Amino acid sequence: xxxxxxxxxxxxxxxxxxxxxxxxxxxxxxxxxxxxxxxxxxxxxxxxxxxxxxxxxxxxxxxxxxxxxxxxxxxxxxxxxxxxxxxxxxxxxxxxxxxxxxxxxxxxxxxxxxxxxxxxxxxxxxxxxxxxxxxxxxxxxxxxxxxxxxxxxxxxxxxxxxxxxxxxxxxxxxxxxxxxxxxxxxxxxxxxxxxxxxxxxxxxxxxxxxxxxxxxxxxxxxxxxxxxxxxxxx
Amino acid sequence: xxxxxxxxxxxxxxxxxxxxxxxxxxxxxxxxxxxxxxxxxxxxxxxxxxxxxxxxxxxxxxxxxxxxxxxxxxxxxxxxxxxxxxxxxxxxxxxxxxxxxxxxxxxxxxxxxxxxxxxxxxxxxxxxxxxxxxxxxxxxxxxxxxxxxxxxxxxxxxxxxxxxxxxxxxxxxxxxxxxxxxxxxxxxxxxxxxxxxxxxxxxxxxxxxxxxxxxxxxxxxxxxxxxxxxxxxx
Numbered sequence: 001x002x003x004x005x006x007x008x009x010x011x012x013x014x015x016x017x018x019x020x021x022x023x024x025x026x027x028x029x030x031x032x033x034x035x036x037x038x039x040x041x042x043x044x045x046x047x048x049x050x051x052x053x054x055x056x057x058x059x060x061x062x063x064x065x066x067x068x069x070x071x072x073x074x075x076x077x078x079x080x081x082x083x084x085x086x087x088x089x090x091x092x093x094x095x096x097x098x099x100x101x102x103x104x105x106x107x108x109x110x111x112x113x114x115x116x117x118x119x120x121x122x123x124x125x126x127x128x129x130x131x132x133x134x135x136x137x138x139x140x141x142x143x144x145x146x147x148x149x150x151x152x153x154x155x156x157x158x159x160x161x162x163x164x165x166x167x168x169x170x171x172x173x174x175x176x177x178x179x180x181x182x183x184x185x186x187x188x189x190x191x192x193x194x195x196x197x198x199x200x201x202x203x204x205x206x207x208x209x210x211x212x213x214x215x216x217x218x219x220x221x222x223x224x225x226x227x228x229x230x231x232x233x234x
Numbered sequence: 235x236x237x238x239x240x241x242x243x244x245x246x247x248x249x250x251x252x253x254x255x256x257x258x259x260x261x262x263x264x265x266x267x268x269x270x271x272x273x274x275x276x277x278x279x280x281x282x283x284x285x286x287x288x289x290x291x292x293x294x295x296x297x298x299x300x301x302x303x304x305x306x307x308x309x310x311x312x313x314x315x316x317x318x319x320x321x322x323x324x325x326x327x328x329x330x331x332x333x334x335x336x337x338x339x340x341x342x343x344x345x346x347x348x349x350x351x352x353x354x355x356x357x358x359x360x361x362x363x364x365x366x367x368x369x370x371x372x373x374x375x376x377x378x379x380x381x382x383x384x385x386x387x388x389x390x391x392x393x394x395x396x397x398x399x400x401x402x403x404x405x406x407x408x409x410x411x412x413x414x415x416x417x418x419x420x421x422x423x424x425x426x427x428x429x430x431x432x433x434x435x436x437x438x439x440x441x442x443x444x445x446x447x448x449x450x451x452x453x454x455x456x457x458x459x460x461x462x463x464x465x466x467x468x
Contacts, residue, residue: 058455058456062456066453069316069317069320072316073313077306078307079307083303086299086303090327093327174422177418181411181412181415184408184411184412184418185408188404195429219296219299221292221296222289
């Protein structure tokens with residue numbers, strides 16, 4: 001086997017792994033959408049579906065991990081190719097955890113509707129912040145697909161907004177609970193839903209940072225937004 | 235270089251990586267202890283320390299990731315050795331996130347003491363569940379150090395207990411808030427502390443599952459406790 005042949009085979013393997021990540025990402029996006037839809041409508045079938053489908057997300061992670069290990073063993077990739085594979089292994093860990101958060105939202109939706117509490121406090125805000133978190137996941141996956149690190153700093157900014165929104169929802173819920181202690185249980189459930197959405201944002205941010213690492217070779221996890229922007233513009 | 239030489243060099247590299255993981259693990263254990271101590275005493279210096287030291291945990295993760303990538307590129311490990319490296323990469327992701335949870339506990343401790351609320355509800359339960367979560371992290375690290383998968387099923391059982399304790403603390407806090415709405419803010423902070431501890435348990439569980447994967451070659455993430463025990467006993 002000549003060098004070119006090995007490299008072509010490697011490219012094909014890598015393409016397969018990347019395609020699988022994007023499929024997993026698409027499925028996870030649908031899980032979030034379904035969870036928010038279930039929360040809006042209280043549709044029991046949909047709630048069950050989100051909870052049940054989480055197994056599929058988990059299976060996808062295990063199977064892509066396996067593909068990556070096989071690529072490393074068979075193709076013995078060098079520095080830059082290896083960076084791509086490490087990025088894939090990290091990305092799917094975050095995607096799997098986004099799936100967990102979608103499942104948690106569905107479980108909370110079930111609790112809320114089982115108890116027949118149709119008036120959900122801060123629901124407009126929840127839907128708004130959920131739409132931003134979904135946009136972050138979408139951007140992170142696009143940026144992974146195109147190996148384009150430029151959206152990373154946008155995602156970091158959105159993450160700051162989502163964190164701020166979470167704190168604001170929490171403050172409002174506390175006031176709401178104080179005014180009417182009978183609403184405490186529902187408010188706590190809503191608070192955990194807001195927390196799950198905030199976590200989805202964190203995971204999308206992690207994913208976008210792996211793309212920067214992949215393309216720029218520079219690890220931007222745990223650095224400030226300013227430093228990250230400097231790295232991207234280099 | 236002959237084969238034996240390569241293999242010895244690989245073993246030395248791997249040993250270095252494993253030692254670093256255990257150092258990181260030890261430091262993360264201290265972070266949890268400090269956070270719980272800070273929560274107990276309200277010691278401001280300790281609170282600041284936990285928050286500030288989180289940077290070190292992050293730096294350790296980035297540096298061990300780098301070591302692992304270098305090992306793969308230089309030594310081109312085969313199946314079983316590679317599994318060890320993938321296990322290390324996944325383990326440090328969980329350790330880093332345990333560090334984040336310790337930092338969150340310290341931040342909540344600051345909020346609680348800034349507002350001079352010296353009576354912390356459900357504090358005995360919090361300390362008890364924290365001690366179990368710490369024991370889980372310790373067991374997971376021991377099991378990593380000795381490549382011994384046998385404690386994995388014990389850790390999974392402890393995780394179920396921690397989850398149940400979390401739900402019980404939450405129920406009690408809701409009652410407490412209903413009885414005295416002025417306690418709502420503090421109760422929410424305590425709720426998030428309980429949640430952080432519950433997450434630490436989840437991460438310890440993940441870590442113990444990687445050891446099973448490493449030793450048994452079988453992925454036990456996302457399987458039932460019974461299935462996992464069957465795998466370990468094989």
